[in-house]
Amino acid sequence: MSEAAQKESTAEDIRDVVILGSGCSGLTAAIYAARSNLKPLVIEGHEPGGQLSVTTLVENFPGWPDGVQGPELVENMRKQAEKFGAELEMGHLVNADLNKAPIELDFGSKTVRTRTLIVASGASARWLGLPSEQALIGHGVSSCATCDGFFFSGKEICVIGGGDSAMEEAIFLTRFATKVYLIHRSAAFRASKIMLERAMAHPSIEFLTNTIVEEVLGVEEKEVRGIRIRNTATNEVREIGLSGFFLGIGHIPNAKFFAGQMDLDEDGYIVSKDNVFTTLQGKVIPGVFCAGDVQDRRYRQAITASGTGCMAALEVEKYLEEHGR
Ligand code: NDP
Numbered sequence: 001m002s003e004a005a006q007k008e009s010t011a012e013d014i015r016d017v018v019i020l021g022s023g024c025s026g027l028t029a030a031i032y033a034a035r036s037n038l039k040p041l042v043i044e045g046h047e048p049g050g051q052l053s054v055t056t057l058v059e060n061f062p063g064w065p066d067g068v069q070g071p072e073l074v075e076n077m078r079k080q081a082e083k084f085g086a087e088l089e090m091g092h093l094v095n096a097d098l099n100k101a102p103i104e105l106d107f108g109s110k111t112v113r114t115r116t117l118i119v120a121s122g123a124s125a126r127w128l129g130l131p132s133e134q135a136l137i138g139h140g141v142s143s144c145a146t147c148d149g150f151f152f153s154g155k156e157i158c159v160i161g162g163g164d165s166a167m168e169e170a171i172f173l174t175r176f177a178t179k180v181y182l183i184h185r186s187a188a189f190r191a192s193k194i195m196l197e198r199a200m201a202h203p204s205i206e207f208l209t210n211t212i213v214e215e216v217l218g219v220e221e222k223e224v225r226g227i228r229i230r231n232t233a234t235n236e237v238r239e240i241g242l243s244g245f246f247l248g249i250g251h252i253p254n255a256k257f258f259a260g261q262m263d264l265d266e267d268g269y270i271v272s273k274d275n276v277f278t279t280l281q282g283k284v285i286p287g288v289f290c291a292g293d294v295q296d297r298r299y300r301q302a303i304t305a306s307g308t309g310c311m312a313a314l315e316v317e318k319y320l321e322e323h324g325r
Contacts, residue, residue: 014113014114015102015113016115016316016325017038017041017114017116017316018043018118019040019041019117019120020045020118020119021120021122021294022044023047023052023053023120023305024073024077024305025120025122025305026042026309027074028077028309028313029309029310029313029316031077031081031313033086033313033316034083035084038320039085040081040086041088041114042081042087042088043088043089043091043107044089045090045092048090049078050122050292050293051124051293052071053071056147056148056151058302059150060303061073061303091107091110094106095257096257096261098258098288101115103287115320115325116320118290119288119294120312122253122254122293122294123251123269123294123297123300125247125252126143126247126252127249132219133213136216136245139222139223140244141216141245142245142246142247145172146172148244149172151176151244152173152176153177154178155242155243155244156177156178156241156242157242157243158180158183159183159247160247160249163189163190163191163248163249165249165250167196170205173246174202174204177244179242180202182207183211183229184208185211187209187210208231210233215228217239225241225242227239227240227242251300253269253293261285262278263282270294272295275296276291289315290312291305291308292308296308
């Protein structure tokens, strides 16, 4: 079949709802939409399961008094969605036309048409990109202090970054770690004055500025045992022994495909109305909803992502009902 023929879809192919993203916001939306008999199609991108799939023990998701492994939690959500009739497919969005009714989503080999869309494509933590860092994710390297801080009770750790996220993480992690090295590549900080001062005044936090990480040590042992750093002002290289390596260098929301078609803020997050409606020039876009971290730079928790996923699915139902479905 020619590509053009493959891309053609008939009226029967039009979906009631497509959910972009299979993290906890997308899967919660899928559970609700599937239970309402809307047969949602969930598109899994390059990180199936979202950020939970790279976390270890989740101890703050209500209902799990002994904690649950992140991958297990998200796998359970997926099973629950499938049980009620959600379909999951791998796909990488090439183009989207939100002006069309139905909405058209181009996945390269296939075009999907849908009456409503929930953008739940999440945000990806920014990493340094060092091979040693990538190899040790989940083994002492983490991008989520709230999720993983507890495992470093009585240990020494470091936080990378010079913005509010890094300050917040460093201060939070002093609850567990005996010492926190705050490692920042520049001399000046982006963090707000109050957060910076609070972190600087903390007796357990040591600041190392003009400092870059050359390697996270412990790849062979499969457990972080230290870092090799270089002072860019003096070129001095040294090693520090520690057990935890936390990134606080920001997140990248996965919304760039919608630039120009929906309001995004200066960092690329969807500017949502009531945490669930998308807008263009301040006006709500009919049938296009959002959920989870792609529109949330503030809370970024599994439970808040699930909450907005639920809200988006309920809005989809309401929208379809109002439009005669
Ligand atoms: P920011 O963009 O503010 O800061 C990112 C930091 O990471 C910068 O210091 C930057 O260094 C550093 N960085 C970026 N890339 C690299 C890299 N490849 N290697 C080393 N360092 C790197 O991001 P945040 O996540 O801190 O904050 C985002 C927004 O969220 C801000 O508006 C912030 O105020 C807000 N926020 C507010 C909080 C609160 O009020 N409680 C808590 C957390 C965030 P450099 O400066 O050299 O570029």
